[in-house]
Amino acid sequence: MRLLEAVADHEYGAPAKQLARETGLALPTAYHLLRTLVHEGYLRRDRGLFFLGDAAERLSSSGAEQKRRSTVADTLAHWRDSIGVPVYYARYRDGEIEVICVSASREIPAVEEWADFRESGHAHAIGQCLLSQLDEDARRDHLARYPVRPLTPYTVRDSHTLLRRLAGMPRMEPVVERQEYALGTVCAAIPITAGTAAATMAISLPLHQADRLLPAARRLQAEIGRHLGSLTLSISI
Structure with a gap:
């Protein structure tokens, strides 16, 4: 060494x-x-x-990536504890929804991934937020590979309805879904602009705390705005 x-x-x-x-x-x-x-x-x-040599360069690159991941994880943990909600970071890359990091605890549990997040983007706030940042062709391509299917009685019923919803979403506003992915759970996702990448940070709450969802999402959005400059490189992992 x-x-x-x-x-x-x-x-x-x-x-x-x-x-x-x-x-x-x-x-x-x-x-x-x-x-x-x-x-x-x-x-x-x-x-x-x-x-x-090449192996050392790869080792250095891997170490830098781990450091960036650690930065994101530490930041999410801070927001989890200060806001009192589980926090998720996800991005859309190479045609796939990737949940990169989830910060939760026994006292602040995350949503159980009972249906693959990659395949059920139409149903959860993370997926809807990421899809809303794509152009229409990319959205249609994603839905052709992962068709809309009902997960709960509240899930959007077909791709046409979903596409209309995505097209009408206000830019940079939190995306909210209520019991579309999991019964008894409400979620909000905040779009993040980091270069050309589609990314999001999201929160979830049990249904009986639904009144906390938007205030918590607004607070997270404000925190992201204050720290995005220092996190831009880290969230590009």
Whole structure:
């Protein structure tokens, strides 16, 4: 690891003797480790100089992604506790609804995913919010792959009705659904603009607390507005 760190400090490469000196390793040990790291793809050697290899770049990228995920998870947990609702982060990528992170607890439980979120986007606030951010062709393509089907007596009954609803949704307003995905549950989702990506953060509450839904959604929306700049890179994971 010290050798990898030393190589990373030299944008234009470094020879084995210099790396051994900087890491405090005996030269034979440094040579042996450098050869192993080259063999495994963590380093590459060019004209006697060592550079980071593809495997190290992938490792660095993975670490950065984990850090971004941790930032999102920590932020959602803060909002969960301060607002008193479970908080969800989701996005639409490559034609699919992806729930990236859910922050809930025993005292503040999330909705049980009893029907696959990817296939039931027409029924829950997260899916409706994401679909509302797409153009009509993309919406029709999604519904052709995942047709509208009733999950509860309150679920939208057909794709034409859903498409009209999506087309009429006010831009940047919370999307609310009441018992369309799960009986006894109400949800609200807030659209997020992060480059060209369709994303959303959402909350849910039991039906007997439905009067809290819109105030809580407005509060979350205000928090998102205050922190979106610092979260923009993180929510692009």
